Amino acid sequence: MSDEPHFRRLALIGVGLIGSSIAWAARRDNLVGEIVCSARTEETRARALELGVVDRAVATSAEAVAGADLVILCTPVGTFGKVAQEIGPHLEPGAIVSDVGSVKKTVVRDVGPHIPDGVHFIPAHPVAGTEQSGPDAGFAELFDQRWCILTPPAGCDPDAQARLAKFWEAMGSRVEIMDAEHHDLVLAITSHVPHLIAYNIVGTADDLEAVTESEVIKYSAGGFRDFTRLAASDPTMWRDVFLNNREAVLEMLGRFSEDLSALQRSIRWADGDALFDLFTRTRTIRRRIIDAGQEVETPDFGRPHGGSDD
Amino acid sequence: MSDEPHFRRLALIGVGLIGSSIAWAARRDNLVGEIVCSARTEETRARALELGVVDRAVATSAEAVAGADLVILCTPVGTFGKVAQEIGPHLEPGAIVSDVGSVKKTVVRDVGPHIPDGVHFIPAHPVAGTEQSGPDAGFAELFDQRWCILTPPAGCDPDAQARLAKFWEAMGSRVEIMDAEHHDLVLAITSHVPHLIAYNIVGTADDLEAVTESEVIKYSAGGFRDFTRLAASDPTMWRDVFLNNREAVLEMLGRFSEDLSALQRSIRWADGDALFDLFTRTRTIRRRIIDAGQEVETPDFGRPHGGSDD
Numbered sequence: 001m002s003d004e005p006h007f008r009r010l011a012l013i014g015v016g017l018i019g020s021s022i023a024w025a026a027r028r029d030n031l032v033g034e035i036v037c038s039a040r041t042e043e044t045r046a047r048a049l050e051l052g053v054v055d056r057a058v059a060t061s062a063e064a065v066a067g068a069d070l071v072i073l074c075t076p077v078g079t080f081g082k083v084a085q086e087i088g089p090h091l092e093p094g095a096i097v098s099d100v101g102s103v104k105k106t107v108v109r110d111v112g113p114h115i116p117d118g119v120h121f122i123p124a125h126p127v128a129g130t131e132q133s134g135p136d137a138g139f140a141e142l143f144d145q146r147w148c149i150l151t152p153p154a155g156c157d158p159d160a161q162a163r164l165a166k167f168w169e170a171m172g173s174r175v176e177i178m179d180a181e182h183h184d185l186v187l188a189i190t191s192h193v194p195h196l197i198a199y200n201i202v203g204t205a206d207d208l209e210a211v212t213e214s215e216v217i218k219y220s221a222g223g224f225r226d227f228t229r230l231a232a233s234d235p236t237m238w239r240d241v242f243l244n245n246r247e248a249v250l251e252m253l254g255r256f257s258e259d260l261s262a263l264q265r266s267i268r269w270a271d272g273d274a275l276f277d278l279f280t281r282t283r284t285i286r287r288r289i290i291d292a293g294q295e296v297e298t299p300d301f302g303r304p305h306g307g308s309d310d
Numbered sequence: 311m312s313d314e315p316h317f318r319r320l321a322l323i324g325v326g327l328i329g330s331s332i333a334w335a336a337r338r339d340n341l342v343g344e345i346v347c348s349a350r351t352e353e354t355r356a357r358a359l360e361l362g363v364v365d366r367a368v369a370t371s372a373e374a375v376a377g378a379d380l381v382i383l384c385t386p387v388g389t390f391g392k393v394a395q396e397i398g399p400h401l402e403p404g405a406i407v408s409d410v411g412s413v414k415k416t417v418v419r420d421v422g423p424h425i426p427d428g429v430h431f432i433p434a435h436p437v438a439g440t441e442q443s444g445p446d447a448g449f450a451e452l453f454d455q456r457w458c459i460l461t462p463p464a465g466c467d468p469d470a471q472a473r474l475a476k477f478w479e480a481m482g483s484r485v486e487i488m489d490a491e492h493h494d495l496v497l498a499i500t501s502h503v504p505h506l507i508a509y510n511i512v513g514t515a516d517d518l519e520a521v522t523e524s525e526v527i528k529y530s531a532g533g534f535r536d537f538t539r540l541a542a543s544d545p546t547m548w549r550d551v552f553l554n555n556r557e558a559v560l561e562m563l564g565r566f567s568e569d570l571s572a573l574q575r576s577i578r579w580a581d582g583d584a585l586f587d588l589f590t591r592t593r594t595i596r597r598r599i600i601d602a603g604q605e606v607e608t609p610d611f612g613r614p615h616g617g618s619d620d
Binding site for chain 1: 388437439450451452455457459482486495496497499502506507511512513515526528529531536542546548550556560562563577580582589590592593597604610611612613615616
């Protein structure tokens with residue numbers, strides 16, 4: 001069994017950063033017999049073939065899923081309803097349909113109704129990525145030691161769930177099972193609000209009159225540049241995330257703003273002790289993230305200092 | 311001249327990340343004859359000597375500056391008034407007194423009055439650092455290709471200013487001259503507010519009841535972990551920064567919050583176009599920061615993926 005591919009044919013709907021990384025990881029670990037992807041543009045299909053990411057690249061998701069025993073939606077979550085409608089009639093009995101969307105409640109709502117009986121629908125979210133996008137951005141190691149969250153609906157087939165979990169584990173991931181609603185709340189604070197804040201401060205800096213953009217760029221090593229990484233993430237994907245996780249994002253954003261107001265007040269009234277207490281408390285969390293294998297130990301993310309790369 | 315040290319004796323008041331990095335860089339480039347540091351605790355003095363960062367380590371700043379032709383204050387900015395008062399009577403005629411503080415207006419106010427005639431006072435701020443602190447954190451390459459801002463007061467001796475600029479350039483920095491007030495405004499957006507936001511979101515996440523700290527840590531690779539680096543910076547240093555750049559920080563924070571409210575409203579009312587427009591605009595700035603040599607090109611800050619370091 002261990003030498004056998006876990007799936008006969010993998011269909012990737014979309015072949016961007018995550019789709020192409022799944023393809024590379026699945027090939028590396030010999031997990032699938034064949035990989036087919038669909039992509040809207042001829043350019044992306046040609047590029048995916050040229051890179052050798054997939055065996056076949058087709059224009060429609062309906063074509064892609066024909067004969068596939070594992071289907072993974074890797075397009076922005078805003079497209080999922082339409083994609084599900086298109087593929088529904090073409091899915092093989094016994095196939096598993098999954099996704100990689102960063103929100104899960106609306107995925108259940110948008111995709112679920114289009115999945116026919118006898119096909120297993122198991123939403124998933126690999127918590128991994130970089131700020132780059134497109135088929136060129138993918139690499140096999142992206143999921144190594146990162147968590148992949150499955151949010152199986154009630155009544156989900158345990159064998160299908162176990163097969164999908166095994167697939168992700170074989171790609172290097174650790175797998176966690178979670179309720180879709182709780183997933184969206186957890187990711188709002190660990191991913192969505194951080195991205196929103198990063199986008200926001202980069203926008204604020206860009207709009208200043210008293211400080212030039214050239215100054216922002218020159219002195220960005222003071223801390224600002226860290227935020228520009230998240231703020232360089234794919235705009236379509238992130239628009240869809242915020243439109244599809246509105247409640248949880250607004251809830252977490254409310255708390256963030258409330259805390260920021262308190263901090264602002266501490267600065268205005270020169271409450272050094274309140275500042276010092278917070279700044280001391282926050283150090284511990286990074287230490288725990290490093291200990292949990294979710295962050296590098298080296299200072300400054302291991303950015304090179306000195307030399308031509310810096 | 312090029313083989314000669316630029317200064318006979320360098321006195322470092324404090325030997326943390328920046329102080330020890332100056333010492334390493336000055337030694338690497340043979341810029342000083344002797345390095346003396348002062349540190350409050352016996353432990354820090356012993357460690358600095360053990361590491362070989364300095365030639366001598368003394369307990370008081372008054373002792374450290376005796377006979378020095380270059381004095382650099384490397385303690386948190388909140389200590390500067392007291393330090394200046396202590397060293398004032400012991401400064402050598404013709405010496406240059408500088409600092410590395412992240413704010414400049416209050417440094418001029420707190421230090422300036424204690425500098426005797428015939429001693430050159432030239433505030434400076436190397437825009438470089440990591441999240442680590444203490445004498446062990448320093449390294450010679452920290453300033454390579456980073457900007458060092460000098461804010462010479464009116465009437466500053468041009469030769470002294472040129473010597474200090476040359477010293478920083480020899481350590482790998484690019485040097486810019488700026489007005490202290492403008493410096494504080496520029497750094498508020500490129501450094502101080504980013505740190506405040508990072509501290510704030512880590513605090514918010516730490517306080518949640520619906521999401522456990524263990525969940526925050528596990529799924530931090532979704533974006534949150536990027537913020538924990540700045541939020542692990544030295545608490546005393548950053549408390550002093552906010553207490554000493556109150557006006558500019560509150561001004562920039564006001565703009566940030568205003569923009570965040572607008573973004574919050576876009577999410578509430580599902581204005582996808584507004585989100586998409588901002589998310590597209592912010593991509594350009596990172597590109598320009600990379601092109602300006604202030605950020606690495608490689609995805610994810612060049613963090614290793616896969617393998618034991620990840």
